[in-house]
Amino acid sequence: MYEQRTVYGPFHRREAPAGQDTETLVKQVLSGELWGRAPRFGGAPSVKAYRFALPDGISGFEFWSFAEPDSDGPRVSWRLSKPFVFVDTAEEVVKLKLAFVKVTQDLHP
Amino acid sequence: MSDAITWHSGVDHFDANPTATVALDRARWETFGARFVEVDDGDDETPGLAVGQVDGLDFGVLDYGETETFLLLSGEVVAGPATVRLLELLQEAGVLEVERDVTDLAGAQRLEADAEVRARLAEVEDRLTRLEVESHQVVISAPFAWPVVLGERPRQQERSSEPAGQLRLVNVPVERSEIIWPLHGLPLGTFTRRRLLEPVAPPAKSDED
Numbered sequence: 001m002y003e004q005r006t007v008y009g010p011f012h013r014r015e016a017p018a019g020q021d022t023e024t025l026v027k028q029v030l031s032g033e034l035w036g037r038a039p040r041f042g043g044a045p046s047v048k049a050y051r052f053a054l055p056d057g058i059s060g061f062e063f064w065s066f067a068e069p070d071s072d073g074p075r076v077s078w079r080l081s082k083p084f085v086f087v088d089t090a091e092e093v094v095k096l097k098l099a100f101v102k103v104t105q106d107l108h109p
Numbered sequence: 110m111s112d113a114i115t116w117h118s119g120v121d122h123f124d125a126n127p128t129a130t131v132a133l134d135r136a137r138w139e140t141f142g143a144r145f146v147e148v149d150d151g152d153d154e155t156p157g158l159a160v161g162q163v164d165g166l167d168f169g170v171l172d173y174g175e176t177e178t179f180l181l182l183s184g185e186v187v188a189g190p191a192t193v194r195l196l197e198l199l200q201e202a203g204v205l206e207v208e209r210d211v212t213d214l215a216g217a218q219r220l221e222a223d224a225e226v227r228a229r230l231a232e233v234e235d236r237l238t239r240l241e242v243e244s245h246q247v248v249i250s251a252p253f254a255w256p257v258v259l260g261e262r263p264r265q266q267e268r269s270s271e272p273a274g275q276l277r278l279v280n281v282p283v284e285r286s287e288i289i290w291p292l293h294g295l296p297l298g299t300f301t302r303r304r305l306l307e308p309v310a311p312p313a314k315s316d317e318d
Contacts, residue, residue, distance in 0.1 A: 016153030073130030
């Protein structure tokens with residue numbers, strides 16, 4: 001008997017100096033989680049990603065999530081607490097459980 | 110430019126969350142007077158933020174330089190009545206031109222309520238259907254009291270020319286009755302047959318015998 005789990009995607013994140021650097025990627029891959037903080041301009045913490053597969057030639061990673069995003073469109077986010085989305089009020093982050101399917105970003109600093 | 114929307118200038122902070130994605134780019138918003146300020150989203154990107162008010166409702170527009178922009182609203186509920194109201198107000202202001210129901214765009218909050226009503230309606234319809242079937246069954250028992258011309262020899266009757274959809278009695282042999290009645294829910298003219306096996310009273314003896 002295998003566990004069946006619904007997945008949503010594909011989504012991807014792109015390498016970025018502050019929010020998606022090598023150190024962050026290693027933590028993400030090891031934990032199976034993607035964390036998101038609140039935007040600096042205001043609002044609640046949320047995990048943000050691009051919809052669709054990682055385009056060719058772009059450094060980053062592609063994943064499927066175990067929870068449906070809260071928002072529609074080319075950029076999606078997970079903000080509300082639900083299975084596989086944990087709102088950590090102490091750390092002021094949202095943690096999303098996901099499955100990595102492709103990593104093109106360099107894992108070595 | 111729309112007079113219905115008041116835009117705040119120089120606002121670089123708006124405590125709100127994405128509530129809907131609309132297929133309007135920055136230029137389109139700017140034709141309606143939006144004034145964007147570059148802000149830090151904390152994720153290595155600097156989208157444009159414009160904050161406005163329509164009919165007393167504060168909202169934000171977030172632009173990442175794409176063909177879609179994101180509507181921001183304060184509050185916890187993503188797909189709530191406030192989103193529906195905002196979309197309707199933007200539609201009235203001529204900013205949004207949507208053919209779809211704004212509740213679809215805003216999410217499923219109102220649709221869930223509709224689903225509840227629909228479920229209750231379906232239940233009522235189901236009960237009505239069952240009642241109707243029961244009433245048909247009562248009618249079906251009527252052949253025994255039907256004026257089947259008892260006392261005459263059995264004869265083959267032509268099908269009645271009564272309008273479709275009415276209960277009618279056809280081809281009535283002495284030993285049994287056969288009725289045709291419309292099946293509930295099907296278009297008139299579609300019939301189902303039921304044979305009642307209970308015997309009807311035998312014909313009266315004729316003088317010739």
